[in-house]
Amino acid sequence: xxxxxxxxxxxxxxxxxxxxxxxxxxxxxxxxxxxxxxxxxxxxxxxxxxxxxxxxxxxxxxxxxxxxxxxxxxxxxxxxxxxxxxxxxxxxxxxxxxxxxxxxxxxxxxxxxxxxxxxxxxxxxxxxxxxxxxxxxxxxxxxxxxxxxxxxxxxxxxxxxxxxxxxxxxxxxxxxxxxxxxxxxxxxxxxxxxxxxxxxxxxxxxxxxxxxxxxxxxxxxxxxxxxxxxxxxxxxxxxxxxxxxxxxxxxxxxxxxxxxxxxxxxxxxxxxxxxxxxxxxxxxxxxxxxxxxxxxxxxxxxxxxxxxxxxxxxxxxxxxxxxxxxxxxxxxxxxxxxxxxxxxxxxxxxxxxxxxxxxxxxxxxxxxxxxxxxxxxxxxxxxxxxxxxxxxxxxxxxxxxxxxxxxxxxxxxxxxxxxxxxxxxxxxxxxxxxxxxxxxxxxxxxxxxxxxxxxxxxxxxxxxxxxxxxxxxxxxxxxxxxxxxxxxxxxxxxxxxxxxxxxxxxxxxxxxxxxxxxxxxxxxxxxxxxxxxxxxxxxxxxxxxxxxxxxxxxxxxxxxxxxxxxxxxxxxxxxxxxxxxxxxxxxxx
Numbered sequence: 001x002x003x004x005x006x007x008x009x010x011x012x013x014x015x016x017x018x019x020x021x022x023x024x025x026x027x028x029x030x031x032x033x034x035x036x037x038x039x040x041x042x043x044x045x046x047x048x049x050x051x052x053x054x055x056x057x058x059x060x061x062x063x064x065x066x067x068x069x070x071x072x073x074x075x076x077x078x079x080x081x082x083x084x085x086x087x088x089x090x091x092x093x094x095x096x097x098x099x100x101x102x103x104x105x106x107x108x109x110x111x112x113x114x115x116x117x118x119x120x121x122x123x124x125x126x127x128x129x130x131x132x133x134x135x136x137x138x139x140x141x142x143x144x145x146x147x148x149x150x151x152x153x154x155x156x157x158x159x160x161x162x163x164x165x166x167x168x169x170x171x172x173x174x175x176x177x178x179x180x181x182x183x184x185x186x187x188x189x190x191x192x193x194x195x196x197x198x199x200x201x202x203x204x205x206x207x208x209x210x211x212x213x214x215x216x217x218x219x220x221x222x223x224x225x226x227x228x229x230x231x232x233x234x235x236x237x238x239x240x241x242x243x244x245x246x247x248x249x250x251x252x253x254x255x256x257x258x259x260x261x262x263x264x265x266x267x268x269x270x271x272x273x274x275x276x277x278x279x280x281x282x283x284x285x286x287x288x289x290x291x292x293x294x295x296x297x298x299x300x301x302x303x304x305x306x307x308x309x310x311x312x313x314x315x316x317x318x319x320x321x322x323x324x325x326x327x328x329x330x331x332x333x334x335x336x337x338x339x340x341x342x343x344x345x346x347x348x349x350x351x352x353x354x355x356x357x358x359x360x361x362x363x364x365x366x367x368x369x370x371x372x373x374x375x376x377x378x379x380x381x382x383x384x385x386x387x388x389x390x391x392x393x394x395x396x397x398x399x400x401x402x403x404x405x406x407x408x409x410x411x412x413x414x415x416x417x418x419x420x421x422x423x424x425x426x427x428x429x430x431x432x433x434x435x436x437x438x439x440x441x442x443x444x445x446x447x448x449x450x451x452x453x454x455x456x457x458x459x460x461x462x463x464x465x466x467x468x469x470x471x472x473x474x475x476x477x478x479x480x481x482x483x484x485x486x487x488x489x490x491x492x493x494x495x496x497x498x499x500x501x502x503x504x505x506x507x508x509x510x511x512x513x514x515x516x517x518x519x520x521x522x523x524x525x526x527x528x529x530x531x532x533x534x535x536x537x538x539x540x541x542x543x544x545x546x547x548x549x550x551x552x553x554x555x556x557x558x559x560x561x562x563x564x565x566x567x568x569x570x571x572x573x574x575x576x577x578x579x580x581x582x583x584x585x586x587x588x589x
Contacts, residue, residue, distance in 0.1 A: 024130065025244075028115035031134055032108035039107030039142045040100060046146035047099035050153050051092050058157065059088050065165040073176030106145070110138040148516040156514040181276050188281030189269025196265030196288050197258070203293060204257035211300055212250045219243045257296075264288050271313055284313035355517075357429070357440075362521050364404040364423050369529045372400075377472070380533060387526035397522060402502075402509040403472040409447065409505075410464065413455035420447060443508055450505060463498065470502035 066072065066080055114134025119126045219242060242249075265288065272281025290310035297304060372378045378396060386396040412421040419430035434444055459467065512518065 024115055024119065025112070027130060028112035028134070031111035031115065035111055035135065035138050036104060036107035039110075039138060040103035042139070042142045043103035043106070043145060044096065044099045046143075047149050048096050050146070050150050051095040054153050055088075055092060058091075058153075061158065061161055062088065065161040069164050069167075071164075071167055071174050073174045075179060076175055076177040079177055079182075102145075103142070106142065107138065110134055110141060114138070144520070147520055151519040152514075152516050155519055156516075159510070159514055178273070178276070181273050184278040185269040185273035185281065187269075188272035188278055188285070189266045191282070192265035192268030192285045192288070193262065194265075195285050196268075197261045199289055200261035200264065200292050201258045203289075203296065204254045204261075207296060207300060207302075208250050208254045210302070211253060212247060214300065215246050215250070216243065219246065257292075261292070264292065275313070275315055277315070280313050280315065283311040287311055287313050357435070358515070358517065358521065360422055361401060361404060362525050364407070365400050365522075366525055366528060367423075368404050368407070369400055369525070370532060372403075372472075373529065373533055374536075380530065383526050383529055383533075387523055387530070398506055398509050398513060399472045399474065401512070401522075402474075402506045403468060405447070405509060406468060406471045406505060409451045409454055410459075412451050416455075417451075420444075420451065443512060446504070446508055450501065453501060457497070463494070467498050467502060470499060471505055474502050474506050 062084055063081070066084065067077055069077075072080070111134030114137060115130055118129035118133040123129060265285070268281045268284045268288070271284040272278050275281075286308065287310045290306045290308040293306035293308055294304070296302075297306070369378075369383065373380060373383065378400075382396045386400075408420060408422065412419070415421050417428055419428045419434075421428050429444070434440065457463075513522075
């Protein structure tokens, strides 16, 4: 939809749109008021039952894992025990209060947003959907939140604690605390709280009005000129709602700064302990004010710089020459130059979200899972065990997603991509369009490094098959030794490098599996694979638990080569190949 031209056309459209917007807001508010109590009760009761029911197990298992952890020294264990006790005692209260607040927010806002979304472009029967949307879907979403919270408290928590208990100390050393420097660190942390918390809170309070009026000015300018969020018709209701709720966003930003100042000030104790210097902790207390001031100025587009001094609080930085001053916290050197795009296949830049990437991962797991079962590489029993949670050491529950990620890394390396190339051979995740969540950075950067390692190795087809075997079956040593892939690398160094690469990839995937929605999505994936395989040929895919179906070698290489050839045909004749059904990707020559 083209935006109107001229001030009178823009003003007339705004006048016509205003009653429509107010009506939708009232309808969404009514639905929110009706469903908010029910959603709050369901979420509070469900999450509280999980918290209180698992609290004894969390209490016992946390202490057991910490006390038996080989990578934690005895003195550090002695210091952690009282801190863990405080955290475990506060956890039920914090969890229940957060469930109440989250239930109220989700129960009210979800119907409101669903009401506005029901009248977007391309929607049919808008009147019906504006009334129905956000009702039953909100109730279902509430149960989904409780389910995901249960998975985090049960599966993710015990997975993390098991890693803490089982992992040995790196290089035969364990983490220990230096008692002599502990008093100075505690004093520095307390002083940081006493100084940084009130000063940062005052800075946030005085910058709040500027943020309020600057945001309103920008939103009203975009609304009148149909720019920014008001350019797309589907975004207009949400942008209008943003104008109304902008004061709440400002209040939230101020409160968030106050909460953040607690951690920023207490970090002075960490600096004093790391640098073994109480003076460096005092330097950090002053520098933290400058860091926050500069960062907030950048966010609010205010003049750069700060009125606070910024002394160096690291001994390594203090030894540098004055002209080699460390870069600003808000403008690090790593962001001053954009990565070069030379040699990369030019692809459309699309802003991606973590949930979209997770959807793509499970879509690929479904494709590869059916293909691997049909080839006899994994059996139906393996899928059933993974679905029921009986998967030994995460064989398939970790191996199948790791295998799908490996194919993406190999394909990205062969395509000479600067980022990660998704399965459609069009969408590319780069440092520009990647999700801006810090959580995503924990996985994105290591995967980029692994892709470059695979590219530098220039693996032969045999080594690619061997790496695929390690990634897919690495959780089952017996199965790995008797697997269907032939010829391990002749050289011990090469074999060790590939095994280390496979372990890192499985470790990254194991961390991804702790994501709140992962387990629920994986159970849906395994259920879908079992249903599809049962519809095809029960006699062929009955599965005796040994993977005794006809075995085909070189499937990883063959799959990648077929995928590459399809991509080349698609590039040369995109019109004729744009409607290839998905089942074509599963055909094995």
